[in-house]
Amino acid sequence: MQEIITPSPPYAGLDAYFRRHQVTRLLLVCGSSMQQLPLYRYFSELENRCGIRVTPFSAFHPNPEWHSVQLGAALCTAHGCNGITAVGGGSAIDVAKCIWLEAGKPSTPLLAIPTTAGSGSEATSFAVVYKDGVKQSRSGCLPSGVLLDPELLRTLPEYQRKATLLDALCHGIESRWSVHATGESRGYAVQAIRQVLEHAQAYLANRDTGNAGMLHAANLAGRAINLARTTAAHAMSYQLTAHCGIAHGHAAGLCLAAVFDELVDRSHQPEAPPALSAALEDIADAMGCPDPPSASEAFRSFLAWLQLPVPAVGPDVTPEALAATVNPERLANTPVTLDETTLCRLYRSILSQISH
Numbered sequence: 001m002q003e004i005i006t007p008s009p010p011y012a013g014l015d016a017y018f019r020r021h022q023v024t025r026l027l028l029v030c031g032s033s034m035q036q037l038p039l040y041r042y043f044s045e046l047e048n049r050c051g052i053r054v055t056p057f058s059a060f061h062p063n064p065e066w067h068s069v070q071l072g073a074a075l076c077t078a079h080g081c082n083g084i085t086a087v088g089g090g091s092a093i094d095v096a097k098c099i100w101l102e103a104g105k106p107s108t109p110l111l112a113i114p115t116t117a118g119s120g121s122e123a124t125s126f127a128v129v130y131k132d133g134v135k136q137s138r139s140g141c142l143p144s145g146v147l148l149d150p151e152l153l154r155t156l157p158e159y160q161r162k163a164t165l166l167d168a169l170c171h172g173i174e175s176r177w178s179v180h181a182t183g184e185s186r187g188y189a190v191q192a193i194r195q196v197l198e199h200a201q202a203y204l205a206n207r208d209t210g211n212a213g214m215l216h217a218a219n220l221a222g223r224a225i226n227l228a229r230t231t232a233a234h235a236m237s238y239q240l241t242a243h244c245g246i247a248h249g250h251a252a253g254l255c256l257a258a259v260f261d262e263l264v265d266r267s268h269q270p271e272a273p274p275a276l277s278a279a280l281e282d283i284a285d286a287m288g289c290p291d292p293p294s295a296s297e298a299f300r301s302f303l304a305w306l307q308l309p310v311p312a313v314g315p316d317v318t319p320e321a322l323a324a325t326v327n328p329e330r331l332a333n334t335p336v337t338l339d340e341t342t343l344c345r346l347y348r349s350i351l352s353q354i355s356h
Helices: 012-020 032-036 039-044 046-050 066-078 090-103 158-177 183-204 208-228 232-244 248-266 274-286 292-306 319-323 340-354
Strands: 003-005 025-030 053-057 083-088 110-114 126-131 134-139 145-147
Touching (some): 003 012, 025 066, 025 090, 032 039, 032 083, 039 046, 046 053, 053 066, 066 090, 090 126, 090 134, 110 208, 158 183, 158 208, 158 232, 158 248, 158 274, 158 292, 183 208, 183 274, 232 340, 248 274, 248 292, 274 292, 319 340
Parallel strands (some): 003 145, 025 053, 025 083, 110 145
16 A cells, blocks of 8 residues: 655655664655755755665656666665655656656565656556667556655646646546456546546646645546556657657647547447447546547547647658557557557547647
8 A cells, every 4th residue: 555645844754764664775756856946955854864775767758768767777776765755757667666666675665756747657557668779668666655745746838737637637537448457447537537627737836725726637547547557649649758858748639639539439339339329428427528429529629728829740750650669569459440540540649630
């Protein structure tokens, strides 16, 4: 069971967590912006105050490479670290998870402290890392503890707020219609969808209530995808991120809009699985819409309301090229079959809309 640590000043819950797990040497996986966060002082003073030696590790980038994991694991071993903590977005947390798999032990506490409200990586047991440019998924690495501190979201840039918000919303929607949805994941998904939409305005305005609400919503969405996994929209989004230079959540939102329309249309066909209609009805209800077509339209309206920047689409970015490299495993989680011809059609629709 994952421990949720409260952020009450001056982070007394963190002290208690480290004492409980008898941490004496800590590997701190964090981005370059760590010095701007309220937590920087806490970790800077940890050795003098609690006798816990902190070894920072920041040699990684977004979409982290396996080489970074190897460097971090070697550092963890060389310094005899018996605890690992990640402070950052999905990349920092994924790197820490992979380092834990490589250099940690089952008893080594892995703590995640997200500084964005979107990826939900702090609540999932899998991580993404790239090896020779190919995306790899690692499993079995659920953090033992998580600190949800809305203060850490105060410095998020506007575009990152919008993109991470979309990532959390897509996680909630996709996990609900995933073929692997369970009773538990459905509950998390519906709550996440409602809370993302409820707190969107306050979150984008950088209000305390919005930051706290969105952080909790992203965590719920992370719990949902941990059980049900993501589907076609996420499978398709990675190609847009790679070729159009947009944030992951932005790409996921664009792809989900197309997939949402497709699923609503296919749900009326005789061969559609009964679970699809039930899932779409739940999503519509969570979005405050009377029916699935209205929910699909509302999602597109939400995208328009966010006023996201128009991606740069080069001449070599074609529907055929994008469709040819979509991960078939993620596609298999989708409640209807999306063959390459369908993917090309969906990508063509997406590209036509963002090119004008």
